[in-house]
Amino acid sequence: MTDVIIIGSGPAGLTAAIYARRAGFSVLVIEKAPMSGGQIVNTGEVDNYPGLQGINGFEMGMKFREHAEYAGAVFAEGMVQEIRSGDDGKEVVTERETYQTRAVIIAAGAAYAGLGVPGEEALKGHGVSYCATCDGAFFRGRVTAVVGGGDVAVEDAIVLSRFCTRVYVIHRRDSLRAAKALQQKLFSLPGVEMVWDSVVERIDGKGQVESIHVRNQKNGEVQDIPVDGVFIAVGLKPLSSAFSSLVSTDQNGYIEAGEDCRTSCPGIFAAGDIRTKKLRQVVTAVADGANAVAGVEEYLMSGE
Ligand code: NAP
Numbered sequence: 001m002t003d004v005i006i007i008g009s010g011p012a013g014l015t016a017a018i019y020a021r022r023a024g025f026s027v028l029v030i031e032k033a034p035m036s037g038g039q040i041v042n043t044g045e046v047d048n049y050p051g052l053q054g055i056n057g058f059e060m061g062m063k064f065r066e067h068a069e070y071a072g073a074v075f076a077e078g079m080v081q082e083i084r085s086g087d088d089g090k091e092v093v094t095e096r097e098t099y100q101t102r103a104v105i106i107a108a109g110a111a112y113a114g115l116g117v118p119g120e121e122a123l124k125g126h127g128v129s130y131c132a133t134c135d136g137a138f139f140r141g142r143v144t145a146v147v148g149g150g151d152v153a154v155e156d157a158i159v160l161s162r163f164c165t166r167v168y169v170i171h172r173r174d175s176l177r178a179a180k181a182l183q184q185k186l187f188s189l190p191g192v193e194m195v196w197d198s199v200v201e202r203i204d205g206k207g208q209v210e211s212i213h214v215r216n217q218k219n220g221e222v223q224d225i226p227v228d229g230v231f232i233a234v235g236l237k238p239l240s241s242a243f244s245s246l247v248s249t250d251q252n253g254y255i256e257a258g259e260d261c262r263t264s265c266p267g268i269f270a271a272g273d274i275r276t277k278k279l280r281q282v283v284t285a286v287a288d289g290a291n292a293v294a295g296v297e298e299y300l301m302s303g304e
Contacts, residue, residue, distance in 0.1 A: 001089060001100045001101065001102065002026050002027065002028045002099065002100070002101045002102070003020070003025035003026045003027065003101070003102050003103065003296075003300070004016075004020045004025050004026070004028075004047060004101060004102070004103050004104070004105060004293075005026050005027075005028050005029075005030060005090070005092050005099055005101040005104050005105070005294055006020070006027060006028070006029045006030070006073075006104075006105045006107055007030050007092070007104065007105070007106050007107060007108050008029075008030075008031065008036075008038065008106070008107035008108040008109055008272070009029050009031040009035075009036050009037060009038065009065065009068075009075070009107075010036075010037065010038020010039060010040060010061075010107060010109045010272055010273070010285060011038060011040055011061075011064055011272065011282045011285040011286050011289070012038075012107040012109075012271040012272025012273070012285035012288045012289045012292075013029060013031075013105070013107035013117040013271070013289065014029070014065055014067070014073075014289070015064070015271075015285070015286045015288075015289025015290055016105045016107060016140050016288075016289035016290070016292050016293050017029050017068040017071065017073035017289075018067055018068050018071045018073070018281075018289075019289060019290050019293035019294075020073075020105075020293045021068075021071035021072045021073055021295055022071065023293060024046070025293075025296070025300075026074075027072070027073040027074065027098060028073075028075075028101070028259050029068065029073050029074070029075045029076070029163055030075075030076050030077075030078050030080060030092065030094060030099070030176070031075060031076075031077060031078075032077070032079050033077065033142055034063070034075075034077055035065065037058070037061030037062065037064075037065060037296050038061060038109050038147060038272075038285075039109060039110070039273070040057045040060055040061045040064075040282060041055065041057055041058045041061040041062075042058075042131045042133050042134055043057030043058075043060075043133060043155070044056065044132075044133045044159050045057065045155075046060055046094040047283060048179075048281070048282075048283070049281070049282050049283060052180075056178075057133070060265055060282070070077045076094075076097075076099075077096075078094030078095060078096050078097065078139060079094055079095050080092055080093065080094050080108070080124055080242050080243075081093050081094060081095060081197070081242055082245075082246075083104055083106075083242075083243060083246055083268065085178075085246060085265055085267065085268070089101055089102045089267075090103070090104050090267060090268070092104060102267070102300055103267045103268070103269070103296045103299055103300060104267065104268045104269070105239075105261070105268075105269045105270075105271055105289075105292045105293070105296065106243055106247075106255060106263075106268065106269065106270045106271070106274060107270075107271045107272045107274065107285075107288075107289065108238075108239045108240070108242075108243075108273060108274050109160065109238075109239055109272055109273045109274055110236035110237060110238045110239060110273040111235065111236065111238060111239055112131075112232065112233070112235075112236065112237075113231055113234050113235045113237045114129040114130075114232060114234075115147060115200060115228050115234060117200060117201055117202055117203060117222045118176055118201075118202045118203070119202050119203030119204055119205070119209075120125065120203055120232070123203055123208070123209050123230075125206055126205070126207060126208045126209065127203075127205060127208050127209025127227075127228060127229045127230060128203060128209060128230050128232065129208075129227075129229060129230070129231050129232070130231070130232055130233070131156075131231075132146070132155070132156035132157075132224050132231050132233075133156075133159055133161050135165055136156075136159050136162070136163050136164075136219065136231075137228075138229075139160065139163055139164050139228055139229045140163045140164075141163070141164070142163075142164055142165065142228035142229060143163060143164060143165055143166045143167075143168075143199075143226065143227050143229075144160050144164045144166075144167050144168070144226065144227055144228060144229040144230065144231060145167070145168040145169070145170055145195075145212055145227045145229070145230050145231070146160065146168070146169050146170070146201075146230075146231045146233055147170045147171075147230065147231070147232050147234060148170075148171065148232070148233035148234045148235070149169075149171035149172070149173060149175075149176040149177045149178060149234065150176075150177045150233065150234075150235060151177075151178045151182060152235075152285055153169065153171070153176075153178065153233035154169075154176060154179075154182040154183060154185075154186050154230075155178075155182060155235075156177035156233050157169050157186055157189075157192055158182070158185055158186055158189065160231065161189045161191050161192055164191065165191060166191050166192075166193060167189075167191055167192050167193070168192075168193050168194075168225060168227065169186070169192060169193070169194050169195065170195045170198050170199070170200055170212070170214060171194070171195070171196060171197075171198070172197065172198065172199050172217060173196070173197065174196045174197050179242075189254075191225040195209060195214060195225075197216055197217050197218045198214050198215060198216050198217065199214070199215055199217060200212045200213070200230070201213045201214065201215050201222075202216055203230055204224070208228075209227060209228060209229055209230055210226065210227075210228075211224045211225060211226045211227060212224070212225050212227055212230055213257070221262075225298070236273060237252075237253060238252070238253045238255070238273065238274045239274060240253050240254065240255050240256045240274055241253070243255065246268065247263040247264050247265050247266040247268055247270065248263070250276050254274065254275060254276045254277075255270035255274050255275055255276065256270075256276050257269065257270040257275045257276060258293060260294070260295050261275065261288055261291050261292035261295050262295050266299065267299055268297060269292040269295050270292075271287060271288035271290075271291070271292040272285040272288050272289070272290050273294050275288060
């Protein structure tokens, strides 16, 4: 019987692991792939984490992990299928094993959402990508488009501008949601062209992306823009389906929990991007990791 099982090894899960070990608990972190590290490992540069200005996301993820390992957290690989809650604790069921624990912190994060337009699925890996840091270098000397107006879309466009002759940013409104500092950087880049008020209705190509069919939502005009790659950055979807029968989720699938990370099921806590919250950043994920462990301590001491 482990004191705490943490599901996910992004910034929230790894912080929870460090805090739980320091609180004297035995800790098992279950991650879907070895060194998975969460979304942060696919981020080129993190420029808003205090004290680590401009750090590479992969390096940051590895530093967090090393710290959790140093603190004594144990790691296991597995995809969690279900959590069962009983009188004697919880069972966490993966495709390989069933683990017994006294409390669970769900820090499984979120994954990229898709557009759901014709061509997207068929051309995935053939010009359609969700990660410029991972795939941008394949498009050296080519023309690409980024879809979205948030931090990820703008960061992707900045990364792609280093490789590509032209980068279109297709956004459905006339202003970006991304942080102002990122916007300033984007607008200063010569090879970037904004396509405002527009949505991608179709991705075309025979075996490889060749163009995108774009509609201007204000005047109804349509155009086919020739591109070699499309990077889709239209937000996140929480990876909560394995838990939604046990804990309450909102209409978008995020696990309902406040700052204390308590879910609707006693002894189960939600931390990081998977939790209902306003601001999904590394710093807020890290804060959740600490708060969730404070909740676990209270829960285990009260014998709820
Ligand atoms: P996001 O902030 O939710 O932005 C998603 C963007 O996609 C929005 O501009 C949205 O348009 C657009 N969009 C959504 N659905 C669409 C659709 N079906 N068709 C076309 N456009 C669509 O998501 P994100 O950029 O992936 O970022 C996720 C979270 O991670 C955010 O909280 C972000 O702040 C955080 N993040 C932080 C950092 C950092 O701290 N350095 C870096 C990366 C990400 P509207 O604007 O019209 O809604």
